[in-house]
Amino acid sequence: MGEASATERDGTRPDGTRPDGTRPDGPHAGPVADAGGGDGDGGGVIVTRALTKRYRGGQLAVDGLHLTVPAGSVFGFLGPNGSGKTTTIRMLMGLIEPTSGTAHVLGRPMPRSARAVLPHVGALIEGPALYGFLSGRDNLLRYDAADPTADPRTRHARVAAALDRVGLTAAAGKKAKAYSLGMKQRLGLAAALLRPRRLLVLDEPTNGLDPQGMREIRTLVRELASDGTTVFLSSHLLDEIEQVCTHAAVMARGRLLTQGPVAELSAGARGRLAVTTPDAADAARVLKEQGVADVVVAEERVSGEVPERDLAEVNAALVAAGVRVRGFGVERASLEDAFVALTGEGFDVAG
Amino acid sequence: MSRAETAGRVSPLWTFGLFRSELLTTFRRWRTLALLGVLAAVPVLVGVAVRIETGGDGSAGGGGGGGPAFISQITNNGLFLVFTALAVTLPFFLPMAVGVVAGDAVAGEANAGTLRYLLVAPAGRSRLLLTKYATVMAFCLVATLVVALSALITGALLFPLGDPTTISGTRIGFAEGLVRALLIALVVALSLIGVAALGLFVSTLTNSGIAAMATTVGLLTTVQILDQLPQLHALHPYLFSHHWLSFADLMREPVYWDDLTKNLGLQALYAAVFGSAAWARFTARDITA
Numbered sequence: 185m186g187e188a189s190a191t192e193r194d195g196t197r198p199d200g201t202r203p204d205g206t207r208p209d210g211p212h213a214g215p216v217a218d219a220g221g222g223d224g225d226g227g228g229v230i231v232t233r234a235l236t237k238r239y240r241g242g243q244l245a246v247d248g249l250h251l252t253v254p255a256g257s258v259f260g261f262l263g264p265n266g267s268g269k270t271t272t273i274r275m276l277m278g279l280i281e282p283t284s285g286t287a288h289v290l291g292r293p294m295p296r297s298a299r300a301v302l303p304h305v306g307a308l309i310e311g312p313a314l315y316g317f318l319s320g321r322d323n324l325l326r327y328d329a330a331d332p333t334a335d336p337r338t339r340h341a342r343v344a345a346a347l348d349r350v351g352l353t354a355a356a357g358k359k360a361k362a363y364s365l366g367m368k369q370r371l372g373l374a375a376a377l378l379r380p381r382r383l384l385v386l387d388e389p390t391n392g393l394d395p396q397g398m399r400e401i402r403t404l405v406r407e408l409a410s411d412g413t414t415v416f417l418s419s420h421l422l423d424e425i426e427q428v429c430t431h432a433a434v435m436a437r438g439r440l441l442t443q444g445p446v447a448e449l450s451a452g453a454r455g456r457l458a459v460t461t462p463d464a465a466d467a468a469r470v471l472k473e474q475g476v477a478d479v480v481v482a483e484e485r486v487s488g489e490v491p492e493r494d495l496a497e498v499n500a501a502l503v504a505a506g507v508r509v510r511g512f513g514v515e516r517a518s519l520e521d522a523f524v525a526l527t528g529e530g531f532d533v534a535g
Numbered sequence: 536m537s538r539a540e541t542a543g544r545v546s547p548l549w550t551f552g553l554f555r556s557e558l559l560t561t562f563r564r565w566r567t568l569a570l571l572g573v574l575a576a577v578p579v580l581v582g583v584a585v586r587i588e589t590g591g592d593g594s595a596g597g598g599g600g601g602g603p604a605f606i607s608q609i610t611n612n613g614l615f616l617v618f619t620a621l622a623v624t625l626p627f628f629l630p631m632a633v634g635v636v637a638g639d640a641v642a643g644e645a646n647a648g649t650l651r652y653l654l655v656a657p658a659g660r661s662r663l664l665l666t667k668y669a670t671v672m673a674f675c676l677v678a679t680l681v682v683a684l685s686a687l688i689t690g691a692l693l694f695p696l697g698d699p700t701t702i703s704g705t706r707i708g709f710a711e712g713l714v715r716a717l718l719i720a721l722v723v724a725l726s727l728i729g730v731a732a733l734g735l736f737v738s739t740l741t742n743s744g745i746a747a748m749a750t751t752v753g754l755l756t757t758v759q760i761l762d763q764l765p766q767l768h769a770l771h772p773y774l775f776s777h778h779w780l781s782f783a784d785l786m787r788e789p790v791y792w793d794d795l796t797k798n799l800g801l802q803a804l805y806a807a808v809f810g811s812a813a814w815a816r817f818t819a820r821d822i823t824a
């Protein structure tokens with residue numbers, strides 16, 4: 185299952201990026217886009233322009249979203265609870281009508297072209313939904329039968345392959361109501377993988393999975409991506425996005441804060457100077473004297489913004505003041521730092 | 536739509552896979568089977584009751600005018616249990632069962648969240664709704680046939696069988712009696728398509744299967760009550776249940792078609808009106824569940 189490219193990717197990925205962030209358009213470059221003729225939007229697999237959704241209750245869930253998901257990317261769609269991720273995905277999948285603005289998927293307008301576009305898209309939206317009284321296999325057979333372009337002659341084989349891919353072969357005959365949360369999640373993923381897809385839209389795919397399951401999903405996502413499938417993955421787990429995504433967009437309160445290659449996003453936020461020492465109070469005082477702003481003490485760890493001056497001088501000053509330094513260095517900014525820098529606030533639920 | 540790109544050769548026949556899947560899913564639900572079980576039990580109850588009542592003395596139960604249609608003839612001819620059972624179940628049991636299945640059709644899937652996965656499959660909203668309606672109609676037919684078959688078997692076991700006498704007093708052969716019974720079952724099934732359309736429309740309005748089922752059954756009861764109020768006489772011809780019992784006219788010689796056609800016309804009207812309403816609603820609706 186594409187081991188070679190998966191390993192290669194793993195090799196290039198201590199920081200979760202590829203050299204140029206995108207991949208060349210492979211053999212999947214796009215019958216739908218070609219046939220649609222409407223891909224003057226820069227070739228994005230998903231392109232939204234001023235996409236807005238106000239629910240009937242008056243809640244403005246998505247506000248003027250300009251999103252471009254490059255072909256071949258693993259695109260992390262990041263945001264706290266209630267920021268509008270699922271609402272955006274529902275609009276992309278044609279489940280709800282935008283209040284205003286446009287959404288193009290695979291070069292075609294949604295929801296108008298849903299029947300032409302969606303056979304190429306596998307989706308997991310807001311968790312799996314299953315028929316509890318049917319077996320796992322029968323659930324997949326039903327979802328596959330719902331697609332009028334899916335060949336019934338290959339149906340059983342494709343269902344078996346999808347079950348195998350998510351490791352559910354042994355439990356395929358069990359009634360879905362007897363599945364654990366993680367098994368349901370896997371079955372939902374299997375439904376998204378019933379056919380070769382050009383785009384996978386996964387709304388919080390690791391929800392409810394154990395650490396082993398999470399790792400498997402990440403591996404699966406990388407495999408799929410190496411086959412040329414674009415993966416659009418929503419999450420509120422920053423480290424998850426950092427681990428698998430090439431690109432990311434950050435949402436908060438229905439608005440897009442930023443989007444781009446993951447490396448650029450975290451580079452945008454400056455790293456922090458961190459000192460590990462048993463003499464935390466002294467260290468904090470010295471750092472402030474040396475012009476380090478925003479000093480934070482957490483037990484034996486003192487951190488602050490990286491100052492303008494030479495860090496060697498700062499270190500020397502610490503030692504001169506008798507601070508016993510165990511560790512000294514600049515920590516690379518995480519996506520979380522980037523997020524905090526962008527929003528000026530923590531990762532909390534919007535009202 | 537069906538562009539070559541989708542997978543080379545897409546056969547238009549594949550679209551019926553959803554109907555097959557829908558039938559399988561509906562008839563594998565425990566609730567559907569329970570409803571059919573209840574429907575099968577009604578003729579048995581009626582048959583046993585008639586048998587006990589008449590105590591085997593052969594004469595029809597005393598008050599000739601009382602009770603449902605044909606009941607006084609059952610002791611002479613078990614075939615009449617089919618007609619009686621349909622007359623007993625048509626006012627409530629059958630439409631209630633249909634109301635439950637139709638009400639649950641869309642709302643139940645919305646409630647379980649499976650609706651969104653069917654739609655992104657993509658089932659297509661019109662196609663899914665049509666499939667649902669076809670399945671509910673199939674259920675109408677199966678439910679009616681279950682009642683008729685259960686009645687036929689019970690009738691054959693508990694009573695003698697023979698050439699039936701029509702309402703007009705003429706005798707027809709047993710084989711023709713069977714054909715009429717089948718025809719009546721078909722007409723009864725068709726009598727239910729109005730309720731089916733109404734139930735499906737209600738089902739598109741809500742995300743709660745229970746609410747849709749309760750509303751449909753509530754509407755059914757209300758219509759039955761309205762049909763009993765003489766003050767609303769002018770309204771009666773437009774109530775979907777008004778001509779239901781006209782199926783008995785198939786047991787006349789010659790068959791009296793007037794009320795039968797009125798009934799079927801009314802059912803078609805309900806199917807058209809509520810079918811369109813369901814379509815308008817379902818194709819425009821935000822699926823957020």
Ligand SMILES: Nc1ncnc2c1ncn2[C@@H]1O[C@H](COP(=O)(O)OP(=O)(O)OP(=O)(O)O)[C@@H](O)[C@H]1O
Pocket residue numbers: 239240241243244245263264265266267268269270271272420535823
């Ligand atoms: N069906 C609905 N009707 C009205 N408001 C809704 C509906 N669904 C979501 N909302 C509101 O829209 C906003 C965005 O919700 P959404 O589900 O898109 O967030 P999310 O980013 O997916 O959150 P989470 O991480 O919790 O899944 C929230 O304020 C929510 O309350």
Ligand SMILES: [Mg+2]
Pocket residue numbers: 269270271310387
């Ligand atoms: Mg969500």
